Amino acid sequence: MEKTILDVRNLRIRYGGSPVEAVRGVSFTLGRERLGIVGESGSGKSTVGRAMLRLLPGATITADMLRFEETDLLALSEKEMLKVRGRRMSMILQDPKFSLNPIRRVGDQVAETYLRHFQCSRREAHDKAVAMLEAVKIRDPERVFRQYPHEISGGMGQRVMIAMMLLADPDLVIADEPTSALDVTVRLQVLNILDGLVRDRGIGLIMISHDLNLVRNFCDRVLIMYAGKVVETLKASDLDHAQHPYTQGLLAAQPRIGGTRQPLAVLDRKPEWLEESL
Amino acid sequence: MTADTHPRSMPGWLIAPKNILVFLLRSPTSAFGLAVLALLILTAIFAPLLATHDPYVQALGNVLKPPGDGHLFGTDELGRDIFSRLVYGARITLTIIFLVSIVVGPIGLVIGTSAGYLGGKFDTVMMRITDIFLSFPSLILSLAFVAALGPSLNNAIIAIALTSWPPIARLARAEAMTFRNADYIAAARLQGASATRIIVKSIMPMCLPSVLIRLTLNMATVILTAAGLGFLGLGAQPPMPEWGAMIATGRRYMLDSWWLVTFPGVSILSVSLAFNLLGDGLRDALDPKQMNRR
Amino acid sequence: MSLPRLRLAGAAGQLGSIAVTLLGLLMLTFFIGRLMPADPVRAIVGEDATRETYEQVYTSLGLDRPLYEQFVYYLGDVLTGDFGTSIRTGQPVIEDILHVMPATIELATFAIFIGATLGVSMGVLAAVNKDRWPDHVVRVLSLFGHSMPIFWTGMIALIVFYAHLGLVGGSGRMDQFYIGLVDDRTGFLLVDSLLAGEMDVFWSALNHLILPAALLGYSSSAYITRMTRSFMLDQLGQEYVTTARVKGLSRHQTIWLHAFGNIRVQLVTIIALAYGSLLEGAVLIETVFAWPGFGQYLTSNLIIGDMNAVMTCVLIVGVIFIGLNLLSDILYRIFDPRTR
Ligand SMILES: Nc1ncnc2c1ncn2[C@@H]1O[C@H](COP(=O)(O)OP(=O)(O)OP(=O)(O)O)[C@@H](O)[C@H]1O
Ligand SMILES: [Mg+2]
Numbered sequence: 001m002e003k004t005i006l007d008v009r010n011l012r013i014r015y016g017g018s019p020v021e022a023v024r025g026v027s028f029t030l031g032r033e034r035l036g037i038v039g040e041s042g043s044g045k046s047t048v049g050r051a052m053l054r055l056l057p058g059a060t061i062t063a064d065m066l067r068f069e070e071t072d073l074l075a076l077s078e079k080e081m082l083k084v085r086g087r088r089m090s091m092i093l094q095d096p097k098f099s100l101n102p103i104r105r106v107g108d109q110v111a112e113t114y115l116r117h118f119q120c121s122r123r124e125a126h127d128k129a130v131a132m133l134e135a136v137k138i139r140d141p142e143r144v145f146r147q148y149p150h151e152i153s154g155g156m157g158q159r160v161m162i163a164m165m166l167l168a169d170p171d172l173v174i175a176d177e178p179t180s181a182l183d184v185t186v187r188l189q190v191l192n193i194l195d196g197l198v199r200d201r202g203i204g205l206i207m208i209s210h211d212l213n214l215v216r217n218f219c220d221r222v223l224i225m226y227a228g229k230v231v232e233t234l235k236a237s238d239l240d241h242a243q244h245p246y247t248q249g250l251l252a253a254q255p256r257i258g259g260t261r262q263p264l265a266v267l268d269r270k271p272e273w274l275e276e277s278l
Numbered sequence: 279m280t281a282d283t284h285p286r287s288m289p290g291w292l293i294a295p296k297n298i299l300v301f302l303l304r305s306p307t308s309a310f311g312l313a314v315l316a317l318l319i320l321t322a323i324f325a326p327l328l329a330t331h332d333p334y335v336q337a338l339g340n341v342l343k344p345p346g347d348g349h350l351f352g353t354d355e356l357g358r359d360i361f362s363r364l365v366y367g368a369r370i371t372l373t374i375i376f377l378v379s380i381v382v383g384p385i386g387l388v389i390g391t392s393a394g395y396l397g398g399k400f401d402t403v404m405m406r407i408t409d410i411f412l413s414f415p416s417l418i419l420s421l422a423f424v425a426a427l428g429p430s431l432n433n434a435i436i437a438i439a440l441t442s443w444p445p446i447a448r449l450a451r452a453e454a455m456t457f458r459n460a461d462y463i464a465a466a467r468l469q470g471a472s473a474t475r476i477i478v479k480s481i482m483p484m485c486l487p488s489v490l491i492r493l494t495l496n497m498a499t500v501i502l503t504a505a506g507l508g509f510l511g512l513g514a515q516p517p518m519p520e521w522g523a524m525i526a527t528g529r530r531y532m533l534d535s536w537w538l539v540t541f542p543g544v545s546i547l548s549v550s551l552a553f554n555l556l557g558d559g560l561r562d563a564l565d566p567k568q569m570n571r572r
Numbered sequence: 573m574s575l576p577r578l579r580l581a582g583a584a585g586q587l588g589s590i591a592v593t594l595l596g597l598l599m600l601t602f603f604i605g606r607l608m609p610a611d612p613v614r615a616i617v618g619e620d621a622t623r624e625t626y627e628q629v630y631t632s633l634g635l636d637r638p639l640y641e642q643f644v645y646y647l648g649d650v651l652t653g654d655f656g657t658s659i660r661t662g663q664p665v666i667e668d669i670l671h672v673m674p675a676t677i678e679l680a681t682f683a684i685f686i687g688a689t690l691g692v693s694m695g696v697l698a699a700v701n702k703d704r705w706p707d708h709v710v711r712v713l714s715l716f717g718h719s720m721p722i723f724w725t726g727m728i729a730l731i732v733f734y735a736h737l738g739l740v741g742g743s744g745r746m747d748q749f750y751i752g753l754v755d756d757r758t759g760f761l762l763v764d765s766l767l768a769g770e771m772d773v774f775w776s777a778l779n780h781l782i783l784p785a786a787l788l789g790y791s792s793s794a795y796i797t798r799m800t801r802s803f804m805l806d807q808l809g810q811e812y813v814t815t816a817r818v819k820g821l822s823r824h825q826t827i828w829l830h831a832f833g834n835i836r837v838q839l840v841t842i843i844a845l846a847y848g849s850l851l852e853g854a855v856l857i858e859t860v861f862a863w864p865g866f867g868q869y870l871t872s873n874l875i876i877g878d879m880n881a882v883m884t885c886v887l888i889v890g891v892i893f894i895g896l897n898l899l900s901d902i903l904y905r906i907f908d909p910r911t912r
Contacts (some may be wrong), residue, residue, distance in 0.1 A: 057706055078822075086820030093818070098811035103834050113819045148909045151700055163817065305714065410596035413888065413893045416851035418870075422886045425874045426604045483643035496807050502721055506856055509723045510871055525724050529860075533735050551719035558715060 003205040005172050006030040006052070009065040013047050016058035022047045024228040030172070034198065034205040036215030036236065038250070039225030045208045048225075049174045052206075053091055054081050069171065090165040091174040092194075095181035096157025100149040107133070107145025110164045117168045130261040138250040162194055169256050172204040181208065191218055196214030212239065212254050224250070226269075285534055294487075301563040308559025314552035322368040331359035333366040333519045342535045352537040354528065360537060363519035370520045371549060374435055374504045379493050381439035382446055385480035387489055389443070389451025391481045395458050396473065407449070416441045417503050423511040431520065434513035434546050438503055442496055447491050453485040491560055498553040505546045586901070590894060597890045601883040602646050606639065628815035650887075656880035660873065668869065670814045674759025675745060676858070676865035679788065680850045682781055686789030687850075688796055688843045695800020700827060702805060710797060718794035722787060722853050729783055741780035743862035750776050784861045788853045792846045799842045800835070807831040837907045841900035848896045851889055 005030060013023040023044040027033070037204055050056050051066075054073065066073045068089060068106045076084065090113075093099035101109055111129040114120065120128075126145070133141035136159040149157060158178060165173060178194065179187040193220055198205045209215050216236050224232040224247045234245040242248050246269070302308040321328060328352065337357030345352040351360040393404040411419065416438075423437035457463060457480070466476050507513035508522025516523060521542040528538030613629050634642055649655070655665045691714075698710040734742045741747060745761050754761070754768040762781070765773035807813065810833050816826040851866070858867035866885065873881035 035857075053818060055814065082820050082822055084820075085818055091818045093811055093815060096809065099815045101816070101830055101834065102810040104830075109815075112816075112821075116820045150910050161815075164815075168820075307708075313707065315670070406592060406596060410593055410890075411602055413593060413597065413890050413897075415849050415889065415893070417852045417855065418886055418889050421870065421874055422601070422604050422882060425877065425882045426879065466645045498719055502719075504725060505721050509721075509856065510859065511875060522721070523724075525721075526726070529727060532731060536731060539724065539727050543721060543728065547719060550721070551716060554715045554719045558711070 004029050004031055005069060006206075007065055007067040009063060011048065011051065011061070011063040011066060013044070013051055013062075014060050015056070015057065016060075019128075020224060021043045022059075023051070023227055026225070026228070028223055028230065028233065030204050030206065032202050032204055033220040034195075034207060034218060036222040037206060037208045037225060038210070038212055038215055038222055040250075041210070043225040044228040045225055047228075048178050049091065049143055049176050049208055052172075052174060053085055053089060054078075055091075056084075058176035083117075083194050086113050086165075086170070087168045088170050089172045089174070090168070091176060092158075092161050092165050092178045094177045096149070096154055096161050097181065099161060100157060102149050104148075105145065106147050106149060106152065106160050110145075110160060110167060113164050113167045128167060129163070132167045133160065135166075136160070137165045138163075151188075154182050158182060158190050160194060162190070162197070166197055166201070166203070169201065170203065172206070173198065174206045174208070176208045177210070178207070187214075212250060221248065291355045298560070298563045302559045305562070307555045308562075311552040311555035311559065314548050315556065318368055318372065318549055318552075321365055322372045325369055328361075329362035329365045330383050331362040333358060333363040334517055342531060342538075344535070347535055351541045352535070354524070354538055355531055355535075360524075360541055363524060364521070364541060364548075367519040367521045367524070367542070367545065370431070370514060370518065371501065371504075373379025374431075374438070375497055375500065377410070377435045378439050378442065378500050379497075381435075382443045383489060383493055385439070385563050386443040387450050387482055387485060388527065390447035390452075391454040391477050391485055391487075393447070394451035394454025395481055396399065397455075397458075401451070404447070408447050411444040412448075414441070416499060419507055420503055420507060421510070422514065424507060429512040429515065431514040431518065434504060434507045437507070438500055441503075442500060445496065446489055446492055450485045450489055453488055454481050457481055457484050491564065494560060495557040498550040498557065500552045501553065502544065584636060586898070590898065593894060594891070597887060597894075598647060598650060599643070600799030601887045602643050604886075606635075606642065652872065655884040655887075658851045658873070658881045659878045660876060660881075665881045668881070669866065669884060669888060671759070672865050672869045674763070675863060676851070676854055676867060678760045678762060679781065679785055679858070679863060679865060680847060680854055682785035683788035683792065683850055683853075684843065684847045686786055687792035688789075688839075690789060691793035691796025691846075692800050692839060694793065695797040696804055696827070696832065698801045699808060707801075709764075710801075714794040714797040717790045720791065722791050723856040723860050725787055725791075726784065726857050729787060730860070733783055740783045741776060743780075743860075745780055745863065746773060746776040747780075773836045780861075784857045784863060785792045788850055788857055791853055792850050795849070796839075796842060796846055800839060803835040803838050804831060807834050837904055840903050840907070844900040844903070848893045851892065 008029070009027045011023055011026045012021050014021045021194065026044075026048055037048065039045050047056065047059075051059075051061050052068070052073070054061070054076075061074065063074060067099050068084070071084065073081075073084070100170075107126070107129050110132065111122075111125040114125040114128050115122070118125075130141045130145055133144055138144050138156065138159055144152060144156065144160070152160065158181075162178075175194065179190055182190060191214070197203070205219075206218055207215060212222075216239055219236050221233055221237060222232075222236050223230050224242075224244065226246050232242060234242060234247075239247075239251065242251060304310060330348075335358065337353070340353055340357040341355055343349055343353040343357075349359050349361065351364065354360055354363070360485045389404055389408075393401040418435040419441040420434070423440055424433050427433040427436065454477075463476060463480055466480060471479075504513055505520075505522030505525075509526045511523070511526060514520030514523050516527065523545075524542040525539050528535070528542070532539045582902040613626055613633065614634070617625050617629050630636060634645055637645075653666065657663060657710050658665045661668055682697035694710045694714060701707050730742065733739045744751075747902050750770075750773045754764045754770050757764050757767055761777040764864060765771070765777055808827070810831075813826055813831055816830045817823070821829065854865065855870055857863070859866050859871050860869070866888075870882065870885040873885070
């Protein structure tokens, strides 16, 4: 791990109007690697992801440190933050059906990222967008450029989303369950495209997911979250040697091809996990 | 929720209205609406006590007197006390509201629930008819009815009622359609209950709450339409102290005697604003998302 | 942009349903006109006509025939463009109405312009600041506009802005001494005065137009505000808004370039419908401002009981409503890519 892209220490997030913190003291670092964040629903994965972009309206974010490359994210003004979002750090959202503007042409939406961050002509932005659509393996990019979101498939939509978020060549991409809304048959295809681009361009990736198997295959390191805390951090290859009982429980609850026919284990939660810290 | 504090002591059917009331009182705007309406009702009830003069007695030696000097809101062109006329006018306003409600509610309920429950041709025809009524602005259609019936307060009320049932019927129909397939309705049907019986005994009571709320929401429009008809000389006739008609007669003197039109107008505005604020609050109160938020 | 293709089947179905609604409209106006106690013959012959004259007019109007036959005749008349003659002017009713219509259209168009600008901006403001003070202020302002008896507000405004402050022109479409100065070419005074090069008349007309139009616009803005706010809230809760923020768009850009862009079609629909409802307010405001338009024509005929004129007016309002509904439907289909 050469250079740290992201250094998070003791991150705490509280939503407006909520009496408890949704994220309670999360710490981790990220280099030019692929980090998986796994945990059950409501454990605060998306909240952590969005906090990196400071896109949590009404929530209070505090941290001992929230450093992105040389920048202290918490010290930036909203105006400075605009230059970070999309340009240096971006995020792939879950469901292309909702995350693309339904009445704007797909290509215009992709090109918009470029136009936001670079002084250039529309023509140039168009060419960049088409090239990027090609890079996410869309066969007829000029045609797709002119289509509306309802005219393209989910898998295609998510590739468009990837193109849009990588177009300005960011250093860090957060993918929040990028494939959970997709048909199983295209999941791998989309993940491979994302993986290829991230590796080629040396982009740091945070992949948020429910799916341990997926994270195991596409990430270098895994963060296990439970109730707003990180309970364990380990190498993807070491997942089988997880120490924490919650991780072990998660693993046991995963179906395996060739595994035993016994009923899958039911996840067991202990109240003391809520309190212990790493 | 508030009702949880004494769940036993309150009959079941009262809990929801009480919750709604508590919710309404917590928002300043709808509390204001409720207060104005309470004031309106009290004024109407105690009109003889509140009025300082007889609203009909003319005093030709005392015309167009500005407010003050024994006449709180001044006197009109025939020397009648404007305050007393407004107080008695509250009775007319309440009468209009009451009569329109008791005509429109049942008509809308019967047409809507039977269309929704029976479906088929009857439904198609009924909904066509409501469509036709809805394709006019309500004032214009009321105007047409009054023009044909002849101008009078009663005819104005009939006209308003005739034009304001369609939205109620629409709503009742939509509700009835959701209940139509409920299990207990199917059970009643299997027991051999007639359609009429099912509609009257099971469907109508279920639709009643939303119909009542919708009626409240419509009241502001009803009041403005009635006042508009009165103003055009098609509603209440002189010497009745109806607020719209008072504005119409005061119009001739408005440049010199502003009080003739100002006070009746403020009265109309307050009552219709009160209903609108209340309706707005009700909409919030009944929206489950909003209920939890506060 | 590809040519908008309306779905043929849908369009045909819609035409059919419009035809049925129109027929119903005619029935309604016909029956209101004939079944009610107001006596059309008395209105024509007057109170002290002889029995023979009365009978004669009675038969000439076809009132001795059965109702359904009368309706068929009425239908035939209407389809051939014959709406009867006005008792007061002796002119065909439809000509009278066409003559007064431009004044109302001028007023209503100006009003909707004001109402839409006000309503849309207040609605966006409220949605963007949901549950904060601008939202509450907008809510009260728009409910206020919705609650005011417009005929009364009109008078108060006349007292204040005309009589006391002298800021605007009073009743009528222009100052007295300009009347008859410009030729009636389009019927729209603003246009006619410009065509004639009479700037004084133009300014006078504008001066007279502004107050009633502002009041009408304000009262119609309540509905537009409410709808804009709810459309906007709907859009702001969508995930694509987050996408735009992630791309680096500011909140302001996201609101105007994305969310607002997506409600434009819905807004056009709403504004078209609000334009129809303006006619209602126009009836009252024209009476207050002595505006020689459709509303005043309607009310003056109401008072003398000329049912021919009244029912034609009502019919026309109905047709305008249906037309606007249809128009907003068509606009929707043309401008929303998802319905193409
Ligand atoms: N806008 C919000 N306002 C208040 N609380 C919120 C909001 N969004 C999320 N929360 C709360 O924060 C906690 C963490 O939510 P988050 O969405 O980050 O979980 P997650 O791990 O991403 O879950 P999932 O796997 O279902 O996406 C949850 O308890 C949730 O209820
Ligand atoms: Mg999530």
